[in-house]
Amino acid sequence: MDTLIVGAGFAGAVTARELAEAGERVLVVDKRPHVAGNAYDRLDAAGVLVHEYGPHIFHTNSESVFGWLSRFTTWRPYEHRVLAVPDASTGRAYPLPINRTTINSLYGLDLDEAGVAAFLERVREPREPIRTSEDVVLNSVGRDLCERFFRGYTRKQWGLDLSELAGGVAARIPTRTNDDDRYFSDRYQAMPAEGYTRLFERLLAHPNIEVRTGVEYAAVAGLDRRRTVFTGPIDEFYGRRFGALPYRSLRFEHEHLAGTTQLQPVGTVNYPNDHAWTRITEFKHLSGQQHAGSSVVREIPQDMDAPGAEPYYPIPNPANEALYKRYEALAEAETEVFFLGRLAQYRYYNMDQVVAAALALARRLTAQRRAQPAP
Structure with missing residues (x-):
C-alpha cells in the first residue's frame, strides 16, 4: 500500500478518498467495528x-466542503x-444561544433589539484582557446569565470551572439581540438524508481503498507502506512519553x-x-x-x-496546550507520519473543519508525490 490511515472518521475517510482518487493504494483501519467514527x-x-x-x-x-461531501450524499x-432549562424544578425552557426571546422571557421584559443591546451592555462585566471562558461570558452577558446558563453546564461538560478553560470554548456560542433561535x-x-454511516460507506467505496474495522493500530503497525496518517490521540501514538494528554x-x-x-x-x-x-x-x-x-x-x-x-x-487550557506542544514537536520531526483530527491535533474541530483539513493534507501529499522525480 501507499498510505496507512488509522481511523475511519471524517479525518481518515476524507483523506483516504482524496488519495485514492489520485491513484494511491490506501488501507484504512479502525479499532471500532464500524466506519464513520463518532458520526x-x-x-x-x-x-x-x-x-x-x-x-x-x-x-x-x-461552499467547497459542502460541495465535496455532496458527492456522497x-x-x-x-x-x-436548542433550549436550555436553567431550573428543572420549574421546567421553563429558553432559547440558546441567548437572544431577545431568552432575555424578555426570563426577566419579564418587552425589549426591542436596541433595548436588548442596552440591557446586555448594562449587565456585562468588561474584562480585559480576555483569557478564559469566564472572561468571555462575563464580558458578553454578565454574571446572572452566566450562572444560569453557562457555569454549571461547563462544570459538568469539562469537569472544570469557566475560569479554568481557554476563552475559545465559550466563544463558540454567540449572543444575539434579535429573535434568531x-x-x-x-x-x-x-x-x-440517509444518515452519516451511508455517507461514509459511499465515501470509502473506491477500488484503491481497503477498510478493516475492529483492527487496532498495533496490529498493522509493521505493514510496509510509504506513509501513515494517524487520527487517534497523539499521546497514545507516542506511548504517552510525556504523560497522558487530558x-x-x-x-x-x-x-x-x-x-x-x-x-x-x-x-x-x-x-x-x-x-x-x-x-x-x-x-x-x-x-x-x-x-x-x-x-x-x-x-x-x-x-x-x-x-x-x-x-x-x-480540554483546552494553557497547561494542556503546553503538554500538547511537546508531542507536536515530535510530530513535526516525522517525515512519514502525519497527524490529523481532533484527537491527533488536540484541537476542538467541527466536522467541516476536519473535512477541510483532511482535503488540504491529502492534496499536499499528492502534490509532493507528483513533484518527486521518477525512480
Missing part, C-alpha cells in the same frame, strides 16, 4: 435512526435549535419512548444546573423520520478513568 449512526431496535455517540449536526460556511435541510448561523445547514469523555444513555411521537419541541434541550446529564437530544428532529415512537440520548460527561471511557474532547 456513526444506526437504526435502533425500534427502527429509529440514532447517533450512537451523541448528536452530530452538520453546518458550514464553506443528498441532504435534508435542517437548522438545529438557530443554534448555528452558517450558510449551509443540513443532515445527510481528554473529556462521555457516557451515552439511549432510550426509546414507545408511543411518544415527540418528547421535546426542539432537537436538543440543555440542563445546565440539574441532573447528571448535560443535554437530551431527540433524533427525529434531526432526521425528519416518521415513527410512532421516539428515541433520545442523554449525554453524561465523565473523566477518562471511568470504565470504558473513550476520549471525545481535548
Whole structure:
C-alpha cells in the first residue's frame, strides 16, 4: 500500500478518498467495528435512526466542503435549535444561544433589539484582557446569565470551572439581540438524508481503498507502506512519553419512548444546573423520520478513568496546550507520519473543519508525490 490511515472518521475517510482518487493504494483501519467514527449512526431496535455517540449536526460556511461531501450524499435541510432549562424544578425552557426571546422571557421584559443591546451592555462585566471562558461570558452577558446558563453546564461538560478553560470554548456560542433561535448561523445547514454511516460507506467505496474495522493500530503497525496518517490521540501514538494528554469523555444513555411521537419541541434541550446529564437530544428532529415512537440520548460527561471511557474532547487550557506542544514537536520531526483530527491535533474541530483539513493534507501529499522525480 501507499498510505496507512488509522481511523475511519471524517479525518481518515476524507483523506483516504482524496488519495485514492489520485491513484494511491490506501488501507484504512479502525479499532471500532464500524466506519464513520463518532458520526456513526444506526437504526435502533425500534427502527429509529440514532447517533450512537451523541448528536452530530452538520453546518458550514464553506461552499467547497459542502460541495465535496455532496458527492456522497443528498441532504435534508435542517437548522438545529436548542433550549436550555436553567431550573428543572420549574421546567421553563429558553432559547440558546441567548437572544431577545431568552432575555424578555426570563426577566419579564418587552425589549426591542436596541433595548436588548442596552440591557446586555448594562449587565456585562468588561474584562480585559480576555483569557478564559469566564472572561468571555462575563464580558458578553454578565454574571446572572452566566450562572444560569453557562457555569454549571461547563462544570459538568469539562469537569472544570469557566475560569479554568481557554476563552475559545465559550466563544463558540454567540449572543444575539434579535429573535434568531438557530443554534448555528452558517450558510449551509443540513443532515445527510440517509444518515452519516451511508455517507461514509459511499465515501470509502473506491477500488484503491481497503477498510478493516475492529483492527487496532498495533496490529498493522509493521505493514510496509510509504506513509501513515494517524487520527487517534497523539499521546497514545507516542506511548504517552510525556504523560497522558487530558481528554473529556462521555457516557451515552439511549432510550426509546414507545408511543411518544415527540418528547421535546426542539432537537436538543440543555440542563445546565440539574441532573447528571448535560443535554437530551431527540433524533427525529434531526432526521425528519416518521415513527410512532421516539428515541433520545442523554449525554453524561465523565473523566477518562471511568470504565470504558473513550476520549471525545481535548480540554483546552494553557497547561494542556503546553503538554500538547511537546508531542507536536515530535510530530513535526516525522517525515512519514502525519497527524490529523481532533484527537491527533488536540484541537476542538467541527466536522467541516476536519473535512477541510483532511482535503488540504491529502492534496499536499499528492502534490509532493507528483513533484518527486521518477525512480
